[in-house]
Amino acid sequence: MGAYIIRRLLLMIPTIFGIMAVSFLITQFAPGGPVEQALANMSGQNVDLSERVTGGGEETLSQPPAGNQKAGQYRGRQGLPPELVARIEKQFGFDKPPLERFGAMLWNYLRFDFGESYYRDISVIDLVKEKMPVSISLGLWMTLIAYGVSIPLGIAKARRDGSRFDVWTSTVVIIGYAVPGFLVAIALVVLLAGGSFWSIFPLRGLTSPGFANFPLWKQVLDYFWHLVLPITAMGLGAFATATLLTKNSFLDEISKQYVVTARAKGLKENRVLYGHVFRNAMMLIIASFPGAFIGAFFGGSLLIETIFSLDGLGLLGFEAIATRDYPVVFATLYIFSLLGLVIGLISDLAYMWVDPRLDFESRDT
Numbered sequence: 001m002g003a004y005i006i007r008r009l010l011l012m013i014p015t016i017f018g019i020m021a022v023s024f025l026i027t028q029f030a031p032g033g034p035v036e037q038a039l040a041n042m043s044g045q046n047v048d049l050s051e052r053v054t055g056g057g058e059e060t061l062s063q064p065p066a067g068n069q070k071a072g073q074y075r076g077r078q079g080l081p082p083e084l085v086a087r088i089e090k091q092f093g094f095d096k097p098p099l100e101r102f103g104a105m106l107w108n109y110l111r112f113d114f115g116e117s118y119y120r121d122i123s124v125i126d127l128v129k130e131k132m133p134v135s136i137s138l139g140l141w142m143t144l145i146a147y148g149v150s151i152p153l154g155i156a157k158a159r160r161d162g163s164r165f166d167v168w169t170s171t172v173v174i175i176g177y178a179v180p181g182f183l184v185a186i187a188l189v190v191l192l193a194g195g196s197f198w199s200i201f202p203l204r205g206l207t208s209p210g211f212a213n214f215p216l217w218k219q220v221l222d223y224f225w226h227l228v229l230p231i232t233a234m235g236l237g238a239f240a241t242a243t244l245l246t247k248n249s250f251l252d253e254i255s256k257q258y259v260v261t262a263r264a265k266g267l268k269e270n271r272v273l274y275g276h277v278f279r280n281a282m283m284l285i286i287a288s289f290p291g292a293f294i295g296a297f298f299g300g301s302l303l304i305e306t307i308f309s310l311d312g313l314g315l316l317g318f319e320a321i322a323t324r325d326y327p328v329v330f331a332t333l334y335i336f337s338l339l340g341l342v343i344g345l346i347s348d349l350a351y352m353w354v355d356p357r358l359d360f361e362s363r364d365t
Contacts, residue, residue: 005345012341017106019337020330024102027326033142105330114331119323124331127316133313137206137223138304141295142231146238151285155245159273161251170244177240182303185233189307193229201229204309230308245288249281289343 086095094101108115114124122130157166191194193203202208206226211219253259254277262272302314313332320328 002260005349008345012338014100014191015036015341016337019111020106020334021102023330023333024098024105027329028098047323069360083162109330109334115327117320117328118325120325124327127328128313128331128335131313131316132313134206134305134310135314137227138230138234138310138312141227142234142238145231146235147242147285147289150239150242151246151282154243155250155273157243158254160255161247173240173243176236177244179236181237182307184231184236185304188229188233202226203229206310230304230310233307234304242288244283246281246285250277253281286347289347289350291300 096104112125114128116123117127120127153169157169160166188204192198192200202225206223207219208214208222208226211222214222250273254273259272259277262276263269267275290348302318304310305312305315316328317332319325320332
């Protein structure tokens, strides 16, 4: 198994390189980059007072001759002196060739040096650390609770397939899957967070004012009290998916010959189900866990963070893309790509824990 782990770790290098290379290439062609935005703002708002000249009693920006405009220049640079443009390009690191910038970025990222945000006076790593607790809280608890409920429920549905219990629980599960999480979040706010009816749950942040002065038991209670609504809104879709996946996986295993043989030998149903079927059926569930966790940890939490005023990594990534804050965009992409690959490896190792018969050494990848 050691050789397999080493191979997987080595494969992470070209994977991360490919993800970062494609993303970097896309940003080179995306319009409205940070330099262009800065130049457009300066040109439109006349903020560079040092370059203003007075003529006819009016202040105007000095304009270069029309014939001196070069192809490929930023659209927002008209009316701004070349030295100012060069200074802004240097400020954002765009004064160097793309390959040199990409190579420097990769070298820095290998050392987990992500630089500083273009628009916030803070390093990217500190910014990510600041937002991390919110995303960890949402992703971790939502995934654990969803799977903690879905696996027992899916097993119960598989054992009672076609019964009244199976029918009405399937109805609830399908409805939960069909309703978008943000609609559930809005309904919860209206009903339970002071929207129009009851004001039972808090609406902003993960803690209440004065949280640091609370006794430990009250801190724990306050923390989970703030999580009730966002976790409920996020968990319905994942809950439905995991439940149906568990049920179908168990039904598929129950119909196999080894289960018939085990029952024919006189083994009790619980022994057959949890001693033989469980470890085989859980393979598919474990395989889906990394994707569910990463989705909840990052992408799936954006709307929920916005509705419940939670300042996490999902909202940070969206704002960084909208404002072309490339250090934040690439840093979050790098972190989550690396995290996804590591969790994928952990899920493969969990296969062996569920079913020790698996032989990783014989696998080619």
